[in-house]
Structure formats: C-alpha cells, structure tokens
Amino acid sequence: MQSLRQPKSSKNARGTVNCDNTTMHLLQANDFVADAIRKEMVERNILLINVVSSAGSGKTTLMQQTIQRLAGKINIAVLVGDLETERDADRIRAVGGNALQIVTGGICHLEAQMIWQAMKSLHLDGVDLLFVENVGNLVCPASFDLGEDYRVTLIATTEGDDKPKKYPRMFLTSEMMLVSKCDLLPYLPFSVDAVVADARDINPNIEVLTISSTSGEGLDAWCDWLLARVEEKKAEVAALA
Ligand SMILES: Nc1nc2c(ncn2[C@@H]2O[C@H](COP(=O)(O)OP(=O)(O)OP(=O)(O)O)[C@@H](O)[C@H]2O)c(=O)[nH]1
Ligand SMILES: [Mg+2]
16 A cells, blocks of 8 residues: 555656646646545555556456456456447446446546546446546556556556656556566567566566466466555555554
8 A cells, every 4th residue: 555655746757846836736736636535445455456458458358367366255346438429338347347437528537526526327336446447548647646556557468668767657656567568578578577678767666466367377477566555555554444
C-alpha cells in the first residue's frame, strides 16, 4: 500500500521541474479527491489498481482473464473508462464480472471526481479488488491520480519497444509494467530486454511481468502478484484498526 508518497501529479522525470501553471492547480484539485478515494478504499478494505496503456494493448482482455482465474478466490469489480460506448463493460460482464462503464464523452483520461461518482453506483460490498481500466493512451492518464494503491501499465509487443522513453511519465508513475501480447514476440522486432532497461532507467523500482492473455503465459505470476497485494492491504488496514 502506498502511503506518505509524493503525489503522482508532481513526479518529475530526471532533470525537469514543474512550473506553476493552471494545469498544476487543476491537478492539485484532482489530488484532493484522489486522497478522499484512498481513505474510502481503506475504510472499505479494497485494493484499488489503475490499469493504463495505449489503446488496444490488452487491458480489457486481461481484466476478463483475471476475473475468470481469480473467481472464488477474491471478489473483483471494474470501473472502465472510454470516450464512447459501453463495450468494455459489456465484455467484462459477459465473463461474470461486476463492471460499470464511465463514458467520458471525449475526455482522454479518467479523473478522480469521475471515480468518486462512479464508485457510488457500483456495488462494492464484499469487493476485495477494484480495477479501474483507464482510457487507452499513454499521455493524459499519467497525470491524474485516481487514489489507486498501484498503477499498472501494459506495453504490448505490437507497440514497439521505444515507448517508455517517449512517454516517460506513465512509466515513472507506475509500480508495475506488464509486457503484454508476448505470444507475438516471434513475429515482431520487439526486445523485452530493451523495454525493461528503458523503463528501469526512468523508474528503477518498476516491477515487470511478461504476459499473454492468449497463451496464458505470465498470468499465474500476475494473479499471484495481485493476491499478495490484496493480502498486504488487508494486513495494513487491520493494523490501522
Ligand atoms: N495476440 C494477442 N492479442 C491480444 C492479447 N490480449 C489482447 N489481445 C487482442 O488485442 C485487441 C485489443 O484488446 P483489448 O483487451 O480490447 O485492449 P484494450 O487495451 O482494452 O483496448 P482499449 O480499451 O480500446 O484501449 C483485441 O483484439 C484482443 O483480442 C494477447 O495477449 N495476445
Ligand atoms: Mg479496453
């Protein structure tokens, strides 16, 4: 569980500074709501994970796989953000998941206020893990803290291995990087070593798993990681009582 941490909105890549500007003030307002979400998640004993990536990297497919694999072990709910359509929430419900779509109406990221409002419409009693599937892009969602315990970034083998250095804030503010679609590695000029080296140059502490929702590779390790984080949070919440 992340505590006493620097807000994600003010984390800087090496050698850069944040100048005071309107965007910074808006992000501070977002951080205020994010802190309220964090407190509510402690009260409700729920682990909150913000799943981010470029469009089409495999977030919803991973949510589907995760829900199916962890059925009977933990209770998962999902808030899904998209510019239009309820398609992702429908896909998650189709595998038995408890999902609610946030349609942003053109906004390219989710904001803490949206999560705060949507949380009130989702049945959260007994939920152990709440995923937020963010809008698909590596830029805007990076700046908005949603009160998450962990931020998980997918980078698909189909995107090219140069993305961490081109979109550093997302990797800087993530605790976990999932190299997704690894079943396609034999067909693509993608180096897992290079992408891990670049991500760790930006964020030396980032954890990495290589996964495929198609072949199932790495999904046991991903589910084990999730279960450990859920247990860890429950222990920390119990210690606060
Ligand atoms: N080969 C392969 N294809 C995958 C894998 N995971 C997802 N896909 C495919 O990639 C496409 C996009 O997957 P989604 O799960 O919709 O991706 P997403 O990140 O949720 O997309 P947005 O919500 O639009 O950003 C679909 O056609 C999936 O079937 C994988 O591990 N391997
Ligand atoms: Mg999706």
